[in-house]
Amino acid sequence: MDDKWKSGAVFGVNPIYEEDGEDLIAQWARTKTPAEFRAAMLFNIEKYQRRYGKKDDEVSESRKIADYSARLAQYEVTLQESGGLVASKMAGYRRVMEGGK
Numbered sequence: 001m002d003d004k005w006k007s008g009a010v011f012g013v014n015p016i017y018e019e020d021g022e023d024l025i026a027q028w029a030r031t032k033t034p035a036e037f038r039a040a041m042l043f044n045i046e047k048y049q050r051r052y053g054k055k056d057d058e059v060s061e062s063r064k065i066a067d068y069s070a071r072l073a074q075y076e077v078t079l080q081e082s083g084g085l086v087a088s089k090m091a092g093y094r095r096v097m098e099g100g101k
Contacts, residue, residue, distance in 0.1 A: 029075050041072040 028037055048064045055061075079085075 025071055029071075034075075034079060037075060038072065041068050041075070044068045045072070 028040055032040070045065055045068045048061050048068070052058065052061045052065075
């Protein structure tokens with residue numbers, strides 16, 4: 001497994017969602033289909049947009065939106081640059097099936 005994926009460094013953000021020392025969102029990027037990963041990121045972006053200024057202060061909420069947006073953008077760049085290859089826990093790399101887009 002590529003260390004930059006495990007640490008979350010591939011996203012260019014601090015790994016703040018850790019599980020067993022691995023950035024949880026980086027783990028999702030490695031193990032979920034593109035459709036699943038996109039849905040998770042878009043859900044969280046919308047969640048923070050809807051509650052903007054209602055639960056946490058605007059700075060905190062905007063940082064969360066930016067974090068999820070940056071992670072989604074970097075995932076899309078990596079997916080595009082790799083020709084549809086994404087890191088996978090089981091096989092090192094797997095080709096994204098057309099139905100997984």
